[in-house]
Amino acid sequence: xxxxxxxxxxxxxxxxxxxxxxxxxxxxxxxxxxxxxxxxxxxxxxxxxxxxxxxxxxxxxxxxxxxxxxxxxxxxxxxxxxxxxxxxxxxxxxxxxxxxxxxxxxxxxxxxxxxxxxxxxxxxxxxxxxxxxxxxxxxxxxxxxxxxxxxxxxxxxxxxxxxxxxxxxxxxxxxxxxxxxxxxxxxxxxxxxxxxxxxxxxxxxxxxxxxxxxxxxxxxxxxxxxxxxxxxxxxxxxxxxxxx
Numbered sequence: 176x177x178x179x180x181x182x183x184x185x186x187x188x189x190x191x192x193x194x195x196x197x198x199x200x201x202x203x204x205x206x207x208x209x210x211x212x213x214x215x216x217x218x219x220x221x222x223x224x225x226x227x228x229x230x231x232x233x234x235x236x237x238x239x240x241x242x243x244x245x246x247x248x249x250x251x252x253x254x255x256x257x258x259x260x261x262x263x264x265x266x267x268x269x270x271x272x273x274x275x276x277x278x279x280x281x282x283x284x285x286x287x288x289x290x291x292x293x294x295x296x297x298x299x300x301x302x303x304x305x306x307x308x309x310x311x312x313x314x315x316x317x318x319x320x321x322x323x324x325x326x327x328x329x330x331x332x333x334x335x336x337x338x339x340x341x342x343x344x345x346x347x348x349x350x351x352x353x354x355x356x357x358x359x360x361x362x363x364x365x366x367x368x369x370x371x372x373x374x375x376x377x378x379x380x381x382x383x384x385x386x387x388x389x390x391x392x393x394x395x396x397x398x399x400x401x402x403x404x405x406x407x408x409x410x411x412x413x414x415x416x417x418x419x
Contacts, residue, residue, distance in 0.1 A: 213239040219246045221254055285320040286347060286416040294337040302326060303334050305402060311412045313352040313385045318414025321349060324365065325357075325411075326404040333403040342394050349416035351377060352385030361406035365413070368399040379411050388413070 217237040219226040228235040228250035237246040249259045252270045260269040287308035297305045303326035310319045326332050351365065363379040367390055374390065392398060402411070 292336040297334040312355040321414030324402040347390040354410040354412045357410035361409040363404045366401040369395040
């Protein structure tokens, strides 16, 4: 493409900010120079896409000066995701990289948002209860969306809840421990069964430290949680239960 050579008057070439000549005329320490630049067909691409800077008059055309291709640096910086700020008093262009937002928290699916028991033997028993989707405290910390296992006035006493997982899930995770504000002098057991087979046994005491529990339920259809109390009074919790 045939190039046309014209006279180009520029203020600050490193930034190529389009500022009215009247503003520059008011600044006594501005030095003016006449430069020769080549225009015609020069293009700038950013990540493979054509970059076109625009002002009120239209496209600001890149040009060749002294073997270098010049284009509005401020516009390029903005196209690259930077924030541009011009400070007239100091005649300074500030380019700042926006702060990187924190990564989004992984989406959590709570167990009780997708499942409810199809059978809960405590509903027909006066001596104990398994409460679903409830909150409680263990060692002063609040736990939500979990099971509360309690029994009063009976020993060697068992209750169960059953869930149809349909083979759709991989894991169930939560925190298991002793609920605050209850008798500490007791023991019990919580057993997890998957498709009628014992998966794991968790011995419980009144003074136990809450512990993380992870249950691999890959391909499992039915999950049974069986709570057995060895004393007359016992209260445990399995909270913050999520399912994947």
